[in-house]
Amino acid sequence: MSFLSYLLKGVSLGSVYAIIALGYTMVYGIAKMLNFAHGDVIMVGGYAAFTCSMTRGMAPLPSILIAMVVCTVLGIVIETIAYRPLLEAASPLAVLITAIGVSYFLQNIVLIIFGSNPKSFQSLVKIPGLKLADGALTISGETIVTILSCLIIMLILTQFISRTRMGQAMLAVSEDKGAAQLMGINVNSTIALTFAIGSGLAAIAGVLLCSAYPSLSPYTGAMPGIKAFVAAVFGGIGSIPGAFLGGILLGVIEILAKGYISTQLSDAIVFGVLIIVLLVRPTGLLGKRIQEKV
Amino acid sequence: MKNKKLMGNLITYGLVIVAYAIVAYLLHAGRLTSLVKGLLVPICVYVILAVSLNLVVGISGELSLGHAGFMCVGAFSGAFFSKCLQDTLSFAPLRLALAIAVGAVVAAVFGLLIGIPVLRLKGDYLAIVTLAFGEIIKNVMNIFYIGLDSNGFHFSVKDQFSMGMEPGGEILVSGPMGITGTPKDASFLAGIILILITLFVVLHLIDSRDGRAIMAIRDNRIAADSIGLNITHYKLMAFTVSAALTGAAGSLYAHNLATLQAKKFDYNFSILALVFVVLGGIGNIRGSVIAAVVLTVLPELLRGMANYRMLIYSIILILMMLFNWAPRFLEWRERHLGRLFRKNRKEE
Numbered sequence: 001m002s003f004l005s006y007l008l009k010g011v012s013l014g015s016v017y018a019i020i021a022l023g024y025t026m027v028y029g030i031a032k033m034l035n036f037a038h039g040d041v042i043m044v045g046g047y048a049a050f051t052c053s054m055t056r057g058m059a060p061l062p063s064i065l066i067a068m069v070v071c072t073v074l075g076i077v078i079e080t081i082a083y084r085p086l087l088e089a090a091s092p093l094a095v096l097i098t099a100i101g102v103s104y105f106l107q108n109i110v111l112i113i114f115g116s117n118p119k120s121f122q123s124l125v126k127i128p129g130l131k132l133a134d135g136a137l138t139i140s141g142e143t144i145v146t147i148l149s150c151l152i153i154m155l156i157l158t159q160f161i162s163r164t165r166m167g168q169a170m171l172a173v174s175e176d177k178g179a180a181q182l183m184g185i186n187v188n189s190t191i192a193l194t195f196a197i198g199s200g201l202a203a204i205a206g207v208l209l210c211s212a213y214p215s216l217s218p219y220t221g222a223m224p225g226i227k228a229f230v231a232a233v234f235g236g237i238g239s240i241p242g243a244f245l246g247g248i249l250l251g252v253i254e255i256l257a258k259g260y261i262s263t264q265l266s267d268a269i270v271f272g273v274l275i276i277v278l279l280v281r282p283t284g285l286l287g288k289r290i291q292e293k294v
Numbered sequence: 295m296k297n298k299k300l301m302g303n304l305i306t307y308g309l310v311i312v313a314y315a316i317v318a319y320l321l322h323a324g325r326l327t328s329l330v331k332g333l334l335v336p337i338c339v340y341v342i343l344a345v346s347l348n349l350v351v352g353i354s355g356e357l358s359l360g361h362a363g364f365m366c367v368g369a370f371s372g373a374f375f376s377k378c379l380q381d382t383l384s385f386a387p388l389r390l391a392l393a394i395a396v397g398a399v400v401a402a403v404f405g406l407l408i409g410i411p412v413l414r415l416k417g418d419y420l421a422i423v424t425l426a427f428g429e430i431i432k433n434v435m436n437i438f439y440i441g442l443d444s445n446g447f448h449f450s451v452k453d454q455f456s457m458g459m460e461p462g463g464e465i466l467v468s469g470p471m472g473i474t475g476t477p478k479d480a481s482f483l484a485g486i487i488l489i490l491i492t493l494f495v496v497l498h499l500i501d502s503r504d505g506r507a508i509m510a511i512r513d514n515r516i517a518a519d520s521i522g523l524n525i526t527h528y529k530l531m532a533f534t535v536s537a538a539l540t541g542a543a544g545s546l547y548a549h550n551l552a553t554l555q556a557k558k559f560d561y562n563f564s565i566l567a568l569v570f571v572v573l574g575g576i577g578n579i580r581g582s583v584i585a586a587v588v589l590t591v592l593p594e595l596l597r598g599m600a601n602y603r604m605l606i607y608s609i610i611l612i613l614m615m616l617f618n619w620a621p622r623f624l625e626w627r628e629r630h631l632g633r634l635f636r637k638n639r640k641e642e
Contacts, residue, residue, distance in 0.1 A: 028418075034418060034421075036565075082612055082616070085616055085620035085621075085622055085623065086615065086616065086619055086620050088621050089619040089620060089621060090619065091572075091576055091619070093351070093357065093568075093572050093576060094572065094615055094618075094619035094620075096568075096572075097568065097569055097572045097573070097611070097615055098611075098612055098615045098616070100565055100568075100569060100611075101608050101609075101611035101612040101615060102608075102612065104604060104607065104608035104611065105605065105608035105609060105612065107604075108601075108604040108605040108608060109605060111601065111604075112601050112602065112605065226425075226561065229422070230422065230426065233418070233419065233422045237418065262437075264433065264436060264437050264470075265433055265434070265437065267429060267433050268429065268430045268433035268434055271426035271427070271429050271430050272426075272430060274422070274423070274426050275411070275423055275426050275427065275430075278415060278419055278422075278423055279411050279414070279415075282414065282415050282416075282419060283419065284419075
């Protein structure tokens with residue numbers, strides 16, 4: 001039974017990673033940049049939801065919606081001001097460093113507004129947990145909601161990309177920017193849309209993460225952000241099913257390692273698995289192999 | 295051409311020596327606050343870190359996000375060495391020099407072992423794997439316990455009690471608490487000497503036949519491969535030399551700290567070094583030196599603004615990146631500040 005409960009906990013944590021990893025992977029696919037500030041957008045989402053629900057006493061659903069709006073706007077603003085001028089820069093490292101600057105900026109502005117003391121976040125999930133097999137296995141409401149929301153998001157996102165014109169435009173831009181522009185696609189607004197979706201998802205991830213692990217500080221987003229980034233690479237960066245698979249696997253490995261091997265070494269084990277996977281499949285589990293041309 | 299390069303290198307060495315002379319004079323005249331004095335060794339450490347990372351990022355063209363790991367290895371091995379020899383070897387400068395050498399060698403071994411698998415990957419995948427290795431090193435260092443008593447060394451990965459030591463034994467490395475009581479051998483002079491050695495090694499490597507091969511691989515891997523350069527060999531050379539120098543910096547760093555803890559060397563540390571490299575100019579060694587000094591001093595200068603200092607630092611960082619790299623800004627700069635920058639352009 002303890003294995004099953006670890007597994008569920010792992011899938012739940014993995015679902016959060018998957019939602020965050022979707023943001024990473026979409027942005028990478030379209031702008032070819034590692035958005036280091038993505039983890040901090042999660043944290044901002046958490047604080048937005050915290051302010052709405054704890055300080056203003058709003059209901060869970062509107063709080064989440066407001067958090068999503070805040071993060072979406074934030075994502076577009078960051079992209080327009082800090083990233084867009086640098087996407088054509090001589091070195092791809094330029095935009096990476098700017099993203100790090102944005103990450104510091106978000107952490108410190110939240111630090112100034114809310115202070116450095118961690119806030120205790122009350123779960124926004126009001127569904128009671130399930131007790132199975134005479135109470136031997138308890139599934140918390142947070143676990144159910146997290147897994148369900150991850151599945152729903154995956155479904156909507158894949159449908160959006162394959163069925164709508166905007167989704168097709170995103171695919172086209174990630175394939176070939178120049179050709180997409182010649183076909184009349186507005187590349188800049190497509191990239192902005194990608195950032196908007198990624199950041200909106202980050203808000204949901206932030207709320208789910210804080211509901212399951214109820215402590216919120218300006219640095220809350222950093223480690224899950226890095227882990228989700230690892231998950232995106234794990235699954236093959238740029239691939240949406242890859243982000244989903246990578247996220248779930250990473251969460252399960254982390255929780256199982258924590259449960260059976262060592263709490264302190266769980267991160268090392270997660271990263272070790274990543275290294276092994278990348279050495280065997282250098283572009284991740286579901287990543288495209290690119291043939292090198294001379 | 296040759297002379298110009300030599301000139302450039304001499305200017306870089308000269309800059310370091312002049313900086314040392316000025317600081318030494320100010321120190322002697324008692325003009326420096328204790329805050330600045332405390333910063334001198336860390337500045338040297340960051341300069342070495344930035345220069346050696348630039349060897350990988352700028353010259354070899356591979357993005358490494360795991361240099362904190364090499365620094366961690368160098369720091370722990372150096373500090374461990376000094377603690378063991380604290381009583382036997384009382385001449386501090388020699389002990390420090392040996393400890394730095396130990397740190398460099400151990401980090402080089404790690405660099406070689408990690409480099410062999412990692413350098414098969416490319417681009418962002420390589421970056422994430424170096425980050426992963428850095429985090430693994432940090433996590434593993436965090437659980438080591440080493441003790442010493444009359445029976446010799448004791449070793450554990452659980453806690454200090456499971457080592458089974460005699461009551462009089464001394465705990466040398468104590469898990470997350472790290473190493474405490476490393477002799478404070480580091481000095482500003484030692485830092486400057488190590489910077490000069492680092493610069494000599496890196497600049498000499500860049501100007502050598504090997505360095506040109508490394509840069510050829512960076513500029514066009516396939517072309518370099520087809521004229522018969524052994525890609526893995528040269529990439530590994532740059533990576534290992536860089537790891538060794540970073541390890542040396544780590545060892546120096548450890549001899550300036552009362553408590554050395556592994557958690558300090560997380561990925562943020564690697565990223566900090568990368569910021570120095572990119573802001574100073576990718577592949578520009580002198581730029582790395584200047585950027586490391588400026589960006590270490592800047593937050594301290596802003597200290598008066600308390601909470602706002604890191605906010606201002608981040609805004610300055612973003613603005614500097616936009617101003618230095620965005621094509622639109624570069625064009626604007628060319629047009630309006632052309633006269634100021636034209637001289638630089640020609641040199642390039």
